[in-house]
Amino acid sequence: xxxxxxxxxxxxxxxxxxxxxxxxxxxxxxxxxxxxxxxxxxxxxxxxxxxxxxxxxxxxxxxxxxxxxxxxxxxxxxxxxxxxxxxxxxxxxxxxxxxxxxxxxxxxxxxxxxxxxxxxxxxxxxxxxxxxxxxxxxxxxxxxxxxxxxxxxxxxxxxxxxxxxxxxxxxxxxxxxxxxxxxxxxxxxxxxxxxxxxxxxxxxxxxx
Amino acid sequence: xxxxxxxxxxxxxxxxxxxxxxxxxxxxxxxxxxxxxxxxxxxxxxxxxxxxxxxxxxxxxxxxxxxxxxxxxxxxxxxxxxxxxxxxxxxxxxxxxxxxxxxxxxxxxxxxxxxxxxxxxxxxxxxxxxxxxxxxxxxxxxxxxxxxxxxxxxxxxxxxxxxxxxxxxxxxxxxxxxxxxxxxxxxxxxxxxxxxxxxxxxxxxxxxxxxxxxxxxxxxxxxxxxxxxxxxxxxxxxxxxxxxxxxxxxxxxxxxxxxxxxxxxxxxxxxxxxxxxxxxxxxxxxxxxxxxxxxxxxxxxxxxxxxxxxxxxxxxxxxxxxxxxxxxxxxxxxxxxxxxxxxxxxxxxxxxxxxxxxxxxxxxxx
Numbered sequence: 001x002x003x004x005x006x007x008x009x010x011x012x013x014x015x016x017x018x019x020x021x022x023x024x025x026x027x028x029x030x031x032x033x034x035x036x037x038x039x040x041x042x043x044x045x046x047x048x049x050x051x052x053x054x055x056x057x058x059x060x061x062x063x064x065x066x067x068x069x070x071x072x073x074x075x076x077x078x079x080x081x082x083x084x085x086x087x088x089x090x091x092x093x094x095x096x097x098x099x100x101x102x103x104x105x106x107x108x109x110x111x112x113x114x115x116x117x118x119x120x121x122x123x124x125x126x127x128x129x130x131x132x133x134x135x136x137x138x139x140x141x142x143x144x145x146x147x148x149x150x151x152x153x154x155x156x157x158x159x160x161x162x163x164x165x166x167x168x169x170x171x172x173x174x175x176x177x178x179x180x181x182x183x184x185x186x187x188x189x190x191x192x193x194x195x196x197x198x199x200x201x202x203x204x205x206x207x208x
Numbered sequence: 209x210x211x212x213x214x215x216x217x218x219x220x221x222x223x224x225x226x227x228x229x230x231x232x233x234x235x236x237x238x239x240x241x242x243x244x245x246x247x248x249x250x251x252x253x254x255x256x257x258x259x260x261x262x263x264x265x266x267x268x269x270x271x272x273x274x275x276x277x278x279x280x281x282x283x284x285x286x287x288x289x290x291x292x293x294x295x296x297x298x299x300x301x302x303x304x305x306x307x308x309x310x311x312x313x314x315x316x317x318x319x320x321x322x323x324x325x326x327x328x329x330x331x332x333x334x335x336x337x338x339x340x341x342x343x344x345x346x347x348x349x350x351x352x353x354x355x356x357x358x359x360x361x362x363x364x365x366x367x368x369x370x371x372x373x374x375x376x377x378x379x380x381x382x383x384x385x386x387x388x389x390x391x392x393x394x395x396x397x398x399x400x401x402x403x404x405x406x407x408x409x410x411x412x413x414x415x416x417x418x419x420x421x422x423x424x425x426x427x428x429x430x431x432x433x434x435x436x437x438x439x440x441x442x443x444x445x446x447x448x449x450x451x452x453x454x455x456x457x458x459x460x461x462x463x464x465x466x467x468x469x470x471x472x473x474x475x476x477x478x479x480x481x482x483x484x485x486x487x488x489x490x491x492x493x494x495x496x497x498x499x500x501x502x503x504x505x506x507x508x509x510x511x512x513x514x515x516x517x518x519x520x521x522x523x524x525x526x527x528x529x530x531x532x533x534x535x536x537x538x539x540x541x542x543x544x545x546x547x548x549x550x551x552x553x554x555x556x557x558x559x560x561x562x563x564x565x566x567x568x569x570x571x572x573x574x
Contacts, residue, residue, distance in 0.1 A: 014566070045566070053474065054566035071563035072478070078565075079476025086569075090471040094223025095216075103216065104475050128223075 003065065005029045005151050005183035006050055011059035013049050016042010016203065022059055025201065027183045029151065032175065032196055035187040037203035043187040044087075044156055046203065050185055051084060051154035052077040064151045083145030083182075085155040089137040097124040097132075097140055104144035113140075113147035120169055134161035142170055146177050153177060153184045160190075171196055213481070217488035221496070227461060231493050234457060235545055236501035238450035243505025243533055243541045245443035248513050251534045253430060256380050256521055259529065260426050267411040268321055270383075271404040271419035281404070289406065292414050297321060297407040302395035306369075307357040309347035314388045315356055315369065317395055321405045322383060322422070324390060327525045329375035337393035339371035344387040344518040348373050354389060369393050379523035380530070382429035383422065430521065451548045458490075458553035462560055469561055470568040479561045483554050490553045494546035501545070502538055506531055 006027040012018050019042070027033055027050075035043050048054045052063050052074040061068040064081030068074050078084075083105075091100045101124075102110040117124055120143070122136050129137060138161045145153055153174070159167040175196065178184045186193055194200065221228050271289075273281055281289075290298045302317040318324075318332050324340065329350045332338035341348040348354050356369045371391045377384060384390070406413065413419055420428075469482050510531035513522040522530050533541070562568055 048566040048569070053569070054564050074565075075473075075476055075478040077476075078474070079478075082476070084474050086474065090467065090474070092468050092471055094468075095219050099216070099219055103212075103472070103477075107212070 003028075004062070005031075005064060006185075007060075007062040008049070008056075009060040011049060011061060012057040013042055013045035014054065014057055015045040016040070018042055018046055018203070019057065027152070027185065027199070029181045029183055030178050031183050031199050032178045033183065033185040033199045033201060034193040034197035035185065035201045035203065036189070036191075036193075038205065039189075041203040041205060043203060046201075047154055047156055047185065047187045050152070051082050081151050083148045083150035083153040085138070085142045085145050085153070085158040087157040087160060089134075089141035089161075091129040091137060091140065093129050095128070097127050097129065100129065101140070101144045101147070104141070105147040105149075109147040109149060110144075113143040116143045116146065116173070120166065135163065135166060138162060139166060139170065142173065146173055151182060153182050155185065156187045157189070158186060159188075167192075213485050213488055217485050217492060220485070220489045221492050228493060228496075231457065231461075231549075232497045232500070235454065235494060235497040235549060236504065238446075238453065239497060239501025239541050239545050240504035240508055242443060242447050242450060242544070243502055243537065244508035244512055245439055245446060246537050246541060247506065247509035247531050247533050249439050249443065250537050251532065252509075252513050252522060252530060254534065255530045255532060256382075257427070257430055259380065260382055260430075262323065262423070265323075265422035265426065267408050268422045269406045269408070269413045269417075269419045270422065270425055271406050271413065271417050272402075273418050275416050275418050280402070286404065289404070289414070289417065294408050294410040294412065294414070295406060296409050297405075299405040301403040301405060303402045304358060304395065306389075307359065308345060308354055308387075308389070311346045312387060313345050313356065314386060315358070315395070316384075316388060316390050318390045318392045319405050321407055324384065325378040325381055326375035327378045327523055329373075332371070332374050332390070332392040334392055337369070337371050337391070338374045339389045339391040339393070340375035340377050341373055341390070342377050342384060342386070342388045343379055343524070345389055346387070348389070350374065350376065356389065378526075379518070380521050380526060382426040382521075385429065447544065450545070451552065454545070454549055455552040458549070459556045462553065462556040466560060466568070466571065469557065470565070470571075473561065473565045473568055479558065479563065482561060483558055486557050487550045487554050490549045491546055494542065494549045497545070498538075498542040502533060502541065505541065506533060509533070 004026040008023055008025040010022040010024060012022045035046060037043050049056050049061060052068045055068065055074065063077045066073060066077050068077055098110060101113045105113050114124065117140060120139055122139050124140065138158065142158060159170055162170060174184045274285060286298060286300065289295060299319045299321055301319055304315050306313050306315045326340055332340055339354060350373050352373060353370045354373050358367045358369065371389065371393045472482055506528065510528045513520065513531055514524050514526055516522055
């Protein structure tokens, strides 16, 4: 049996549905997980717990086989095991895209990200983030997260700024990453992800 | 990791051009102001000492008299000294207190062996009745005669000398102090020489004579000059104010960069990674500010020490060499500002970077 890439046991995040209803979840390598639910239900909070960006309020979290028990361990887990594509893709504005990619994915992996961006038609050589469109930024962050070779890729509305063609290319890339063994977790309102996902976590509001 | 920290820090310096240039200019200005106050306190005296560090002065002596004798030296004593082996020259210095335009002035014989530097005009010529004066002689003008009255007993006047003023003595020259006129005019014959200038080729003054080398006299004179404590207090106050300004700029800078730091935290960079990067970045900025700050500080110090008035050991016409900061002063100014900049910037970064990245993201408004 494959050991999970992410395990949540009785986990409550700081905000949303899981605060009152602790969650158990296993995400195995190669799975494509879609987290859905109405606005304010805590999708992003859950994503932050899965991505070790915050410690769970309650319960136990393991990412890449490492128990996320402290902020220091969380830093290590994010660096070694997790790739991120957050909504409103953030880059270091005064660095070149190449330096951003190298810091995000690691210096050895940056060429791979550049190759992918070239195949997506996003020229980045010598460019700074301020000269990029929202869609280009989102694809750069996605390329960086994929090139990192992380065992878990956590994404929040990763295609919100993309046209249909670019969106299809990004979804395909996430599929390829999962096929290569990464667990890809997507939080999105967009039901287009349902066809892509192999695992669906739907968060609902608690009554009363 | 270290090379990436340095590379990222340098990318921050070059990428945030406006902020970097502003920081460099602010730090350089403050560094210049502090340097300008440190130089008079720490370096001017040494620079003057270096300017008057003349090896030949070790073998030329100012002789006051004969050991154990109560009387001034007689002409025969001088003759004996002249004939002493090792002595290559003896020049009597006539000295008398006199009155010029109602003010006290010391009239002294011009002796070429004293190597008096003239900063305006020329040295007085032998055989003529000319004088070089210190700047504190009242009413002296180069090219004009100086009316000097030689007092006799009581209120009587023993005589008058009218040398033409042909030069001005460097105010930093350590062997003449106070209002003085060094003249080639014949001195009143009644005045016995109070001192002799004795040149030797051995570097040793014969035992029976009392005196000291020009080198030792110059050192004693320069050691006796005092620097003002007000300057030190000003330097301290300015340094503290500078650090307050630098700290405020640093806090403002950190607030504007919270997004950047949050992004790095999301990518797995620890707080200490980011603090290290910012620390290196600030150290680089301090290093970039250093040449400008030190150069500007040297010029400011030069202006400051030249405007010290008649009591200053620096002549108003002195070259910039007199205000050059020593390596330790540069180290103090650059190191102080470097450490201050790093500490004052890193501290708010450390405070701003909460361990919880999600909290940082919410603060950023994501």
